[in-house]
Amino acid sequence: MLKKLIRKKLQNYRINLNEPDLSLPEKLSQPKSVAVIGGGIAGISAACNLAERGFSVHLFEKENFLGGKVGSWEFESNGETLRTEHGFHGFFRQYLNLRNFLKKIGAHKHLIPIDDYTILFDKNKKQGFKGLDNTPLINVLELRKFGIVDWKTFINPLGLPFINLLNFSFATTYKKFDSESFASFAKRTHMNDKMRLVFNSFSRAFFAEPEDMSMAELIKSFHFYFLSNEGGLLYDVLDSDFQNSFITYAEDFLSRHAAQIHYSTPVTELSKKERGFAVNGMDFDYCVLCTDVKHTKRLTAQSTGFEKYNRTFSQLTSLKQSGRYAVLRLWTDRFEADKTLPFFIFTDRLKCLDSVTLYHKMEKESARWSEENKGGIFELHSYSVPKDILSDEEVKEHLMQELYHYFPELKGMKITHEFFQHRDDFPGFHTNQYANRPEIKTEVPGFYVAGDWVKMNNCTMLMEAAYTFGSIAANYIMEQEGLRENQLISVPLKGILA
Numbered sequence: 001m002l003k004k005l006i007r008k009k010l011q012n013y014r015i016n017l018n019e020p021d022l023s024l025p026e027k028l029s030q031p032k033s034v035a036v037i038g039g040g041i042a043g044i045s046a047a048c049n050l051a052e053r054g055f056s057v058h059l060f061e062k063e064n065f066l067g068g069k070v071g072s073w074e075f076e077s078n079g080e081t082l083r084t085e086h087g088f089h090g091f092f093r094q095y096l097n098l099r100n101f102l103k104k105i106g107a108h109k110h111l112i113p114i115d116d117y118t119i120l121f122d123k124n125k126k127q128g129f130k131g132l133d134n135t136p137l138i139n140v141l142e143l144r145k146f147g148i149v150d151w152k153t154f155i156n157p158l159g160l161p162f163i164n165l166l167n168f169s170f171a172t173t174y175k176k177f178d179s180e181s182f183a184s185f186a187k188r189t190h191m192n193d194k195m196r197l198v199f200n201s202f203s204r205a206f207f208a209e210p211e212d213m214s215m216a217e218l219i220k221s222f223h224f225y226f227l228s229n230e231g232g233l234l235y236d237v238l239d240s241d242f243q244n245s246f247i248t249y250a251e252d253f254l255s256r257h258a259a260q261i262h263y264s265t266p267v268t269e270l271s272k273k274e275r276g277f278a279v280n281g282m283d284f285d286y287c288v289l290c291t292d293v294k295h296t297k298r299l300t301a302q303s304t305g306f307e308k309y310n311r312t313f314s315q316l317t318s319l320k321q322s323g324r325y326a327v328l329r330l331w332t333d334r335f336e337a338d339k340t341l342p343f344f345i346f347t348d349r350l351k352c353l354d355s356v357t358l359y360h361k362m363e364k365e366s367a368r369w370s371e372e373n374k375g376g377i378f379e380l381h382s383y384s385v386p387k388d389i390l391s392d393e394e395v396k397e398h399l400m401q402e403l404y405h406y407f408p409e410l411k412g413m414k415i416t417h418e419f420f421q422h423r424d425d426f427p428g429f430h431t432n433q434y435a436n437r438p439e440i441k442t443e444v445p446g447f448y449v450a451g452d453w454v455k456m457n458n459c460t461m462l463m464e465a466a467y468t469f470g471s472i473a474a475n476y477i478m479e480q481e482g483l484r485e486n487q488l489i490s491v492p493l494k495g496i497l498a
């Protein structure tokens with residue numbers, strides 16, 4: 001009965017983000033060209049949606065592969081050719097639009113479920129969430145089982161602000177909480193250690209230190225990932241590297257719809273002309289900018305013709321990047337001792353290490369290497385490298401020390417290959433950013449932006465945001481051309497108590 005009421009209050013866990021007019025045509029009847037800049041998920045989304053409708057799409061990507069942060073590429077090490085990626089990615093069940101797209105292009109068959117959402121802490125302790133009821137609200141009450149909430153959480157006057165986790169709404173949450181950091185919220189509410197551990201993991205998954213992370217973004221993420229649907233905290237992963245399990249399918253789709261992909265082609269020239277745009281010397285009717293935050297700032301700063309659109313220009317050039325993050329993948333001659341661990345494990349960081357992925361358990365190519373070489377492939381992430389750890393060597397040293405803290409059985413292992421990345425191209429979901437973030441439809445006619453950093457009053461985040469926003473940009477262009485939009489969906493926009 002309670003479950004039915006919750007489902008009803010939360011609109012069956014699905015809402016339509018738009019209502020396409022079915023009387024409009026689907027296909028373009030006159031030639032129109034679109035430049036899509038950046039071949040991450042957002043760019044792939046915009047390009048696929050528009051190419052399918054008959055637009056002449058040119059997708060520009062600076063790397064020699066598509067995918068951006070879900071791209072994968074080859075590298076040589078000690079006489080072997082191996083593949084690596086930007087890092088482990090979880091595809092949550094509430095990534096509704098992205099999952100529909102994976103189905104459409106045939107890639108969804110590569111999704112496999114993880115076993116548990118696990119956090120390691122205090123050396124030998126682990127916090128899993130298996131068996132938790134997936135119904136929103138009931139799942140929060142059940143966190144009692146794990147000592148994360150107790151009756152005091154909501155009754156204690158200091159704990160009253162926790163109610164805000166249950167009443168997310170765009171109208172109030174950002175006003176009230178975008179200027180407060182998670183660290184300050186946790187201190188003010190005397191958050192217990194277990195709850196702090198869970199929220200720290202959440203906050204780090206957004207590449208921010210607790211003192212920088214906007215509490216409003218964290219409340220939205222808690223709503224999106226935990227309180228607005230019955231997907232639960234569990235998610236799926238791709239069983240094979242990103243190129244084989246995802247990007248190849250998107251490339252086939254694009255080529256079937258006559259889109260042109262310009263690999264290894266960084267856009268260095270972007271101009272707004274009287275009508276349309278010039279991109280690397282080619283003319284286009286529309287432009288969708290899908291670059292990451294770092295390169296968006298750079299490209300906009302060197303573009304021409306945008307200066308008179310003050311608001312868009314200043315929003316794009318003042319976007320905030322996250323701090324630095326690091327990904328270290330290791331090919332070794334050892335395995336973890338605890339065979340019950342899931343593919344991906346959060347670690348309560350001592351200084352640097354936030355997660356460890358056991359690739360040999362998860363991904364076909366890695367499993368094959370592991371079988372042939374009798375060793376494990378581990379990937380270590382630091383989602384936010386502390387400000388006092390600067391050099392690559394120092395970061396690696398900290399990551400390794402912390403790996404051995406949690407997995408002492410790996411001490412002394414031989415590392416046959418490694419691939420290290422130390423980057424700063426993730427959006428900063430920091431305090432006081434929301435109001436000034438650009439929206440998909442800009443004030444520049446025919447110019448749209450998409451990516452996980454764009455502001456939109458809908459409940460999507462990270463990969464789902466990138467896919468959904470690329471599709472919304474495509475919908476705006478279809479609307480301009482009098483075409484039927486594609487249907488997009490989402491979890492409900494308000495929390496259960498809002």
Ligand SMILES: Cc1cc2nc3c(=O)[nH]c(=O)nc-3n(C[C@H](O)[C@H](O)[C@H](O)COP(=O)(O)OP(=O)(O)OC[C@H]3O[C@@H](n4cnc5c(N)ncnc54)[C@H](O)[C@@H]3O)c2cc1C
Binds near residue numbers: 043067069292464
């Ligand atoms: C280590 C790591 C782990 C993550 N884990 C998860 C997870 O578990 N779940 C989840 O949902 N999300 C996760 N994310 C976030 C997710 O990867 C991103 O939100 C999403 O992929 C962003 O897609 P995008 O298209 O907006 O941007 P990007 O993937 O950054 O794509 C931007 C593209 O633009 C290209 N580009 C830049 N400048 C130019 C130029 N001048 N000309 C041409 N091309 C250019 C870049 O090369 C890139 O291909 C993770 C991210 C990282 C780094």
